[in-house]
Amino acid sequence: MKAIVISRTGGPEVLEFTDFDAPKPNDDQVLVEVDMAGVNYIDTYYREGVYHSRLPFIPGFEGTGRVIQDPQGLIAEGTKVAWCDAMGSYAQQVCVPRDRLAAVPEGVSPEVAASMLLQGITAHYLTNGVYELKEGDSCLITAGAGGVGLLATQMAASKGVRVYSVVSTDEKAELAFDAGAHEVFRYSDNLAEQVRRHNGGRGVDVVYDGVGKSTFSESLEAVRPRGTVCLFGAASGPVEPFDPQLLNTHGSIYLTRPSIGAWTSEEGEFAKRAQAVTQAIVDGSLRVRVTGTYALADAHLAHQDLQSRATSGSLVLEVPKN
Ligand code: NDP
Numbered sequence: 001m002k003a004i005v006i007s008r009t010g011g012p013e014v015l016e017f018t019d020f021d022a023p024k025p026n027d028d029q030v031l032v033e034v035d036m037a038g039v040n041y042i043d044t045y046y047r048e049g050v051y052h053s054r055l056p057f058i059p060g061f062e063g064t065g066r067v068i069q070d071p072q073g074l075i076a077e078g079t080k081v082a083w084c085d086a087m088g089s090y091a092q093q094v095c096v097p098r099d100r101l102a103a104v105p106e107g108v109s110p111e112v113a114a115s116m117l118l119q120g121i122t123a124h125y126l127t128n129g130v131y132e133l134k135e136g137d138s139c140l141i142t143a144g145a146g147g148v149g150l151l152a153t154q155m156a157a158s159k160g161v162r163v164y165s166v167v168s169t170d171e172k173a174e175l176a177f178d179a180g181a182h183e184v185f186r187y188s189d190n191l192a193e194q195v196r197r198h199n200g201g202r203g204v205d206v207v208y209d210g211v212g213k214s215t216f217s218e219s220l221e222a223v224r225p226r227g228t229v230c231l232f233g234a235a236s237g238p239v240e241p242f243d244p245q246l247l248n249t250h251g252s253i254y255l256t257r258p259s260i261g262a263w264t265s266e267e268g269e270f271a272k273r274a275q276a277v278t279q280a281i282v283d284g285s286l287r288v289r290v291t292g293t294y295a296l297a298d299a300h301l302a303h304q305d306l307q308s309r310a311t312s313g314s315l316v317l318e319v320p321k322n
Contacts (some may be wrong), residue, residue, distance in 0.1 A: 002320060003091035004299045007056040009049030012300040012307070015090075020058060022093045030070045031082060036114035037089045039061035039294075039302045039315040040059050040147065041235055042211075047303065050238075053087065059299075060089030060317075064104060068093065080104045084117040085270075087262070090299055092319055102274040105282045106129040110282065111290040115147070115314035118260065120277035120288070121270070122232070123151035125263035127159070128276075130256055131206040131228045135160035138204040140195055142211040142237060144181060145172035145312040152208055153179040154286055164195050164204065168309055175289070175312050178292070187214065192221030203227055203251075213237035225251025232258055271303035289313030296320060 003020040025031040037060045046053045046059050062084035067075050067292065075081075075098075082104050083089075086096040104113045108111060126148075127133050133156050141156070143149045144165025156163045157180025165181035167173050173184040179268075183198050185191055203224035208234030209215055219229050247253050264270040280286035291313040294302040298317075305311045 001090040002296065003058045003088075004060070004296060005056050005058055006047055006053075009178055011056070012047070012303040014047060014286075015059070015133070015300040015303060017297040017299070020091065023088060023095045025069060025071055025095045026110045027071050030075055030081075030085070030098050030100055030101060031068045032063075032065045032096050033068050034063045034065040034089060034092055034094055034319045036065075036110045036293075036319060037091075037317045038084070038115035038118060038300070039292075039306060039317060040118050041233060041306065042118075043090075044303055044307055045234075058088040058091050058094075060091070060094075061085055061087060062109050062114065062118045063089040063094070063319075070098075072098075074098075075101075080113075082113040082117055084121065085264075090296060090317060092321075098271060102271070102278060105278055108281060109280070111293060111316050112288045114316045115290055116277055116281060116288050117274055119147040119314060120151055120281075120286070121264060121273045122148050122260050123155050124262065124273045124276055125258070126152055126230060126232060127155045128207050129263055130230050130232075130258050133159050133161045136165070136166065137206070138162040138199050138202075140164045140166070140204045140207045140209075140219070142166045142187075142207075142209045142215045142219070143182075143233075144176040144179075144184065146210070146235075147314040148210055148233075150175060150179045150289055151286065153181050155280075157181070158285060162199070163199065164192060166211075172312050179287075187211075189218070189296060191215070191218040192247055195222045206230060208232060210234075211236045212239050220250050220253065221248060223250065223253050226253065227251075228256065230256050230258060290316055292316070293318055
């Protein structure tokens with residue numbers, strides 16, 4: 001089969017479009033023909049070797065396509081599915097753990113199906129789990145026009161939460177406002193001060209920070225006493241080690257570094273969150289903005305664009321049939 005293969009870790013150039021042996025499913029997996037794969041920031045961490053996988057490997061965790069074979073015979077061949085948490089999705093075929101599959105509702109485009117689950121479930125557990133937002137709360141979202149950012153903004157705003165968003169360009173600011181942000185800021189050393197000024201002098205109840213290194217200290221400054229800083233990513237690099245006493249001086253704040261794995265680990269939790277995301281897409285309350293569709297062979301361009309901050313919303317790869 002055709003696939004993107006990583007034989008050495010590094011920059012986007014290590015994403016090689018080539019032939020690779022098709023995978024074989026075990027009893028807990030379902031073999032799927034991939035139509036489109038979602039591109040996520042986490043794919044760049046594996047490509048760079050920040051997160052480890054044995055070489056060579058096929059990157060990518062999510063996508064949409066049709067079932068080729070279910071060893072347990074439970075899912076019919078040809079069933080349209082979406083998934084996340086199936087490493088190897090940048091390929092014509094992938095084995096998906098059966099408990100990480102979701103049905104694709106009628107009317108959902110392949111682009112949206114390929115990119116809705118990883119970012120959608122993340123936005124869902126951030127806003128409904130790590131810190132359960134309620135009407136009247138306020139939150140700060142960094143990279144507010146990114147894949148997770150736009151979805152988290154919509155989910156928070158729909159609960160009656162005041163959303164402050166941080167982005168790098170005017171175009172991204174438009175998208176953040178469009179998703180429901182009340183105020184949109186640029187990254188700066190006095191971000192927290194600006195947020196507090198708009199928030200009646202108070203810190204926000206929760207910060208959702210997927211940018212990491214460059215925003216972390218402002219995230220600590222922006223949260224209210226006993227509020228929550230949720231550091232869920234590191235688009236600008238990992239946060240430097242620091243003294244936990246800092247959490248005290250900022251007012252007994254909570255810091256968490258969550259993962260989608262832990263937040264879908266309970267019995268039925270993945271299905272419940274996937275269902276909430278797909279239902280919201282179907283009823284129109286959640287909009288997945290796919291702003292870039294690349295050929296599978298051009299995966300390196302998608303990674304380049306994502307890491308150079310040129311993109312907003314979600315990106316997908318179109319997988320060739322032969
Ligand atoms: P995005 O679409 O949000 O892309 C990353 C964005 O980060 C950029 O568009 C850019 O937006 C912003 N950014 C700020 N500084 C930098 C920098 N130095 N280099 C590159 N980008 C920068 O990606 P995703 O939605 O896929 O992921 C967002 C974050 O969420 C990532 O950190 C990812 O690892 C994390 N994540 C975590 C999960 C979890 O369970 N913990 C699951 C899924 C994602 P701007 O130009 O506006 O600054």
